[in-house]
Amino acid sequence: LPAEFIAAAPVLEQIEAAGYEAYFVGGCVRDTLLGKPLHDIDIATSAYPSEIKAIFKKTVDTGIEHGTVMILDHGQGYETTTFRTESGYQDYRRPDEVTFVRSIAEDLKRRDFTINALAMNPRGEVIDLFDGMTDLNAGIIRAVGDANERFNEDALRMMRAVRFASQLNFTIDPATIDGLRQNAPLLSKIAVERIQVEFEKLMLGQQPVPALQLMDQTGLLMAAPVLAAIAPGLKQLMTVSTWPLTTPATVWTVVAVTNGWDHQQINTELKSWKLSNDLIKLVQAQRTYYQAAMTGTVDAMVSFAASEVIIRGASAVAQLLGHSFDETSALQQYRDLPIHNQRELAVNGGQLIQAGLQPGPALGQALKQLLTAVVTGELANETTQLIQAATADEEN
Numbered sequence: 167l168p169a170e171f172i173a174a175a176p177v178l179e180q181i182e183a184a185g186y187e188a189y190f191v192g193g194c195v196r197d198t199l200l201g202k203p204l205h206d207i208d209i210a211t212s213a214y215p216s217e218i219k220a221i222f223k224k225t226v227d228t229g230i231e232h233g234t235v236m237i238l239d240h241g242q243g244y245e246t247t248t249f250r251t252e253s254g255y256q257d258y259r260r261p262d263e264v265t266f267v268r269s270i271a272e273d274l275k276r277r278d279f280t281i282n283a284l285a286m287n288p289r290g291e292v293i294d295l296f297d298g299m300t301d302l303n304a305g306i307i308r309a310v311g312d313a314n315e316r317f318n319e320d321a322l323r324m325m326r327a328v329r330f331a332s333q334l335n336f337t338i339d340p341a342t343i344d345g346l347r348q349n350a351p352l353l354s355k356i357a358v359e360r361i362q363v364e365f366e367k368l369m370l371g372q373q374p375v376p377a378l379q380l381m382d383q384t385g386l387l388m389a390a391p392v393l394a395a396i397a398p399g400l401k402q403l404m405t406v407s408t409w410p411l412t413t414p415a416t417v418w419t420v421v422a423v424t425n426g427w428d429h430q431q432i433n434t435e436l437k438s439w440k441l442s443n444d445l446i447k448l449v450q451a452q453r454t455y456y457q458a459a460m461t462g463t464v465d466a467m468v469s470f471a472a473s474e475v476i477i478r479g480a481s482a483v484a485q486l487l488g489h490s491f492d493e494t495s496a497l498q499q500y501r502d503l504p505i506h507n508q509r510e511l512a513v514n515g516g517q518l519i520q521a522g523l524q525p526g527p528a529l530g531q532a533l534k535q536l537l538t539a540v541v542t543g544e545l546a547n548e549t550t551q552l553i554q555a556a557t558a559d560e561e562n
């Protein structure tokens with residue numbers, strides 16, 4: 167058992183000692199059986215939230231209406247969720263009703279894929295009601311029960327299917343693919359934020375190319391407006407042979423570049439994907455640097471506007487798209503700059519005013535000129551010299 171399970175086992179045992187069942191469930195069991203690192207632990211229990219709170223001294227109601235209570239144990243928080251069934255799904259996403267149940271079987275039945283419907287008790291014994299172990303060993307994503315029904319209930323599961331295929335380098339079972347085909351249009355009902363999370367995980371997974379091809383073949387690629395908007399660029403990616411992307415920013419820079427977006431389009435399109443302003447800014451910077459690199463116009467000022475992260479990102483994009491890019495010398499050019507940001511300039515506005523310049527737009531202009539001169543190596547980054555240069559300009 168992984169260290170995280172060993173650490174959490176006493177919590178599960180305490181629930182058992184009180185007369186209830188408790189299991190590790192979902193992604194953490196799957197990843198444990200695959201020997202992958204865990205990022206979170208989910209615990210499912212037959213105890214109702216009030217019963218969990220009676221067993222443990224310290225708990226936090228993190229989602230009590232859905233049955234989730236966090237148990238605080240030795241400075242660690244463990245999310246436990248009462249076994250539940252779901253019904254309704256009027257909006258193709260959220261169930262209308264969540265019902266707590268005492269049977270683990272009912273809880274596992276509502277889960278999306280067989281590999282995600284495994285449970286493990288604190289002694290490491292696996293509960294496998296849907297042959298999830300067989301699928302895990304064979305590398306198959308298979309819906310629990312009827313794929314068509316399960317995707318109709320919750321259309322997000324379709325994005326999860328292709329995301330897991332990419333992340334785990336698994337194939338999707340034919341009946342499940344058929345379910346994707348039949349229900350693809352329902353993806354338009356899903357919130358952009360949810361699609362975005364799955365799409366990024368797909369693009370940062372082990373095998374994005376076949377997953378994108380599958381999205382294309384099943385109609386998922388054109389199902390949601392945000393996806394349809396980037397489909398032309400994604401189609402170009404379906405033929406690449408290396409995949410050096412490791413960060414969300416590079417994913418979106420590739421999307422921007424392959425779709426031929428300009429600065430304005432990047433803003434509009436990525437806002438429609440509900441990306442954060444910080445991420446959009448980074449994409450803009452990477453794309454700007456990338457364009458300059460591709461046209462051989464990376465001068466000192468372009469380099470100054472970049473950063474090591476931006477250069478590495480632009481390099482990954484170039485590599486993916488089969489363009490040559492000398493990352494080492496690009497990074498060297500950046501490191502060799504006399505200064506790397508405005509704060510490192512040896513003079514500031516206050517000092518220029520003391521030296522006799524008037525506050526206002528002209529002052530900003532003067533500072534900018536000094537910055538350019540220092541970055542390009544025309545002037546040394548030396549306070550007296552810079553003040554001298556600024557006051558001499560003033561007199562001319």
Ligand code: ATP
Nearest residue numbers: 191192193194208276277278279282283320322323
């Ligand atoms: P990740 O490694 O990305 O966290 P995960 O499988 O743990 O993958 P979560 O979103 O954390 O995914 O969900 C935990 C578990 O809850 C899943 O393994 C699955 O059993 C169940 N689950 C999550 N989303 C759905 C869904 N849309 N429909 C059915 N079951 C779901």
Ligand code: MG
Nearest residue numbers: 192193194206
């Ligand atoms: Mg998880």
